[in-house]
Amino acid sequence: xxxxxxxxxxxxxxLACLGLLAVWQLASLALNNDSFPTAIEAIRxxxxxLGDKESLINILASLRRMAVGFxxxxxxSIPLGLMMGRSRAVASFFNPLLMVIYPxxxxxxxxxxxxWLGVGDIAKTLVIFLGVSLPVIYHSFEGAKAVEEKxxxxxxxxxxxxxxxxxxxxxxxALPEILTGCRTGLVLAxxxxxxxxxxxxxxxxxxxxxxxxxxxxxxxxxxxIIIVGAMGIGLDALFERxxxxxxxxxxxxxxIPLSFS
Amino acid sequence: xxxxxxxxxxxxxxxxIALLIAVWQALVSFGYAPVTLLPPPGLVFAxxxxxxxxxxxxxxxxxxxxxxxxxxxxxxxxxxxxGLAAAANPAVNAVVRPLVRVLAPLxxxxxxxxxxxxxxxxxxxxxxxxxxxxxFPILLSTYYGASMVEQKLIWSAMAAGTSPREILFKVVLxxAMPSILTGCRIGLVISxxxxxxxEMITSTDxxxxxxxxxxxxxxxxxxxxxxxTISLLGLILNGALEALRSFLLRGFPEV
Numbered sequence: 001x002x003x004x005x006x007x008x009x010x011x012x013x014x015l016a017c018l019g020l021l022a023v024w025q026l027a028s029l030a031l032n033n034d035s036f037p038t039a040i041e042a043i044r045x046x047x048x049x050l051g052d053k054e055s056l057i058n059i060l061a062s063l064r065r066m067a068v069g070f071x072x073x074x075x076x077s078i079p080l081g082l083m084m085g086r087s088r089a090v091a092s093f094f095n096p097l098l099m100v101i102y103p104x105x106x107x108x109x110x111x112x113x114x115x116w117l118g119v120g121d122i123a124k125t126l127v128i129f130l131g132v133s134l135p136v137i138y139h140s141f142e143g144a145k146a147v148e149e150k151x152x153x154x155x156x157x158x159x160x161x162x163x164x165x166x167x168x169x170x171x172x173x174a175l176p177e178i179l180t181g182c183r184t185g186l187v188l189a190x191x192x193x194x195x196x197x198x199x200x201x202x203x204x205x206x207x208x209x210x211x212x213x214x215x216x217x218x219x220x221x222x223x224x225i226i227i228v229g230a231m232g233i234g235l236d237a238l239f240e241r242x243x244x245x246x247x248x249x250x251x252x253x254x255x256i257p258l259s260f261s
Numbered sequence: 262x263x264x265x266x267x268x269x270x271x272x273x274x275x276x277x278i279a280l281l282i283a284v285w286q287a288l289v290s291f292g293y294a295p296v297t298l299l300p301p302p303g304l305v306f307a308x309x310x311x312x313x314x315x316x317x318x319x320x321x322x323x324x325x326x327x328x329x330x331x332x333x334x335x336x337x338x339x340x341x342x343x344g345l346a347a348a349a350n351p352a353v354n355a356v357v358r359p360l361v362r363v364l365a366p367l368x369x370x371x372x373x374x375x376x377x378x379x380x381x382x383x384x385x386x387x388x389x390x391x392x393x394x395x396x397f398p399i400l401l402s403t404y405y406g407a408s409m410v411e412q413k414l415i416w417s418a419m420a421a422g423t424s425p426r427e428i429l430f431k432v433v434l435x436x437a438m439p440s441i442l443t444g445c446r447i448g449l450v451i452s453x454x455x456x457x458x459x460e461m462i463t464s465t466d467x468x469x470x471x472x473x474x475x476x477x478x479x480x481x482x483x484x485x486x487x488x489x490t491i492s493l494l495g496l497i498l499n500g501a502l503e504a505l506r507s508f509l510l511r512g513f514p515e516v
Contacts, residue, residue, distance in 0.1 A: 012355075012358065012359035012362075013359045013362050013363050015359060016359035016360045016362065016363045017363055019360075020360075020363065020364075033378075033379075035378040035379075036375075036378060036379060088270075089273070092270040092271075092273050092274050093273055093274060093276065093277060094274075094277065095274055096271070096274035096275060096277070096278060097274070097277040097278055097281070099496065099499070100278060100492055100496065101492070102450055102495065103450050103453040103454065103491060103492055103494070103495020103496070103498075103499070104454075104488055104491060104492045104495070105453075105454040105455075105457045105458050105461075105491070106454075107458055107461075108457055108458065108461060108469065108472060108488060108491075109488070111472065111473070111475075111476035111484060112476075112481070112484055112485070112488075115298050115479075115481065116294075116298060116299075186366075187365075187366050187368065190368045191368040191369070191370050194368055194370050194371055195370055195458055195462075198370075198462060199461065209371065209374060210374065210462075212374075213374040213377070213378075218378065221374050221375070221378070222375065224371070225371050225372060225374065225375055228368055228371040229367045229368070229371060232366045232367050232368050233363060233366055233367065235366075236366035
């Protein structure tokens with residue numbers, strides 16, 4: 001049996017969702033604006049979107065691109081970040097380049113990448129890849145930098161080679177920080193996915209959202225906002241569960257992700 | 262000694278940027294990419310230099326900067342005050358925490374259509390989007406910074422007869438400053454990115470709008486100019502924040 005207090009803590013995010021929906025409902029009733037449907041109207045429009053075969057395929061295609069871009073970015077960024085954290089030369093080599101790239105909105109590269117690669121899956125996946133890479137590299141870098149020297153010395157004394165030390169000491173020690181980066185990257189992948197699809201209006205969840213806006217189907221616009229929001233919150237909760245399992249030994253430094261764009 | 266090591270680090274770091282530009286130039290000169298798709302770097306930078314002195318281009322930059330600063334300022338004020346309040350007051354914390362948990366992972370760009378419908382196509386919707394995106398990193402780092410303040414500092418201030426309000430502003434706020442500034446730095450980068458995206462989606466002016474117009478008319482050179490401009494703006498603003506940081510944190514141990 002859970003204590004009532006623990007139950008309340010558990011239910012708090014759900015209550016927050018309900019509260020937000022209630023505020024929305026009241027605001028739209030008060031404003032009584034044609035282009036601002038009530039929460040209930042928007043929720044009613046959700047089944048018709050998810051029931052439509054074409055929209056469902058579109059949304060699933062978006063998720064697939066996101067998964068591919070995210071996995072590739074994580075696979076490449078973690079080793080780079082760890083090496084940057086452990087070697088001053090590597091860090092000073094890559095840091096300025098990353099600083100130049102950082103403030104550039106990755107989705108803004110979409111029009112240029114589209115010229116080269118077309119509007120297909122490759123262009124969109126590449127943009128998601130670029131968007132996810134930077135926070136993961138940054139957090140892996142910070143995590144690897146903070147690894148205690150003593151552990152590395154003992155590893156070296158026991159005859160571990162440099163790559164072995166990187167995998168067996170630095171990686172586990174930096175894991176909590178790396179996962180914080182991945183969590184940020186996950187939110188970012190979703191944002192980049194929506195924006196890239198909105199710029200290359202061809203398919204995907206972002207396409208449905210902004211087409212509905214152009215055609216004045218406001219119920220669909222707000223229903224899509226709920227769907228995309230639910231995707232964000234759902235993926236984040238899923239990731240948090242996985243993270244808690246992987247790094248049980250470490251207290252979460254941030255129990256709420258820092259969102260990037 | 263230290264400065265020399267620093268300069269060589271900087272020079273070393275310029276290598277990949279120079280390499281990138283070299284590869285870019287090579288792709289064009291050896292004919293791997295047609296000039297219409299990938300204009301040579303010299304042409305892009307010449308175009309940038311030529312554009313920077315024109316009044317119309319400066320106006321676009323001013324429009325972008327205005328939205329960026331307005332949104333960022335709102336995010337800083339709200340983020341720091343809500344963060345401090347949540348750290349100081351358990352009742353506020355109980356309300357803010359679940360709300361942040363739900364709202365932080367929400368992709369704010371998806372809210373942009375709603376903001377357009379509610380606030381119109383002018384400055385307001387873009388500023389709101391920038392503020393909404395930059396808010397959470399600032400709020401969270403303020404909150405964590407303020408809740409990590411050493412209890413002993415607060416006790417000594419209380420023992421010296423400081424009122425709770427004064428403790429908040431004279432003890433907790435300065436002690437949380439390094440963390441707050443880290444959050445502001447992340448928030449600033451986000452503001453750069455978001456203001457550009459918002460201008461790309463719907464706008465009649467600003468750097469993002471320039472990119473979209475160039476893309477519609479297939480002017481590859483003009484597509485690169487706003488991208489490089491926003492990257493330079495990001496670097497300059499980051500440098501300015503760094504300077505502010507070392508001024509505000511003078512006397513702090515090296516962070």
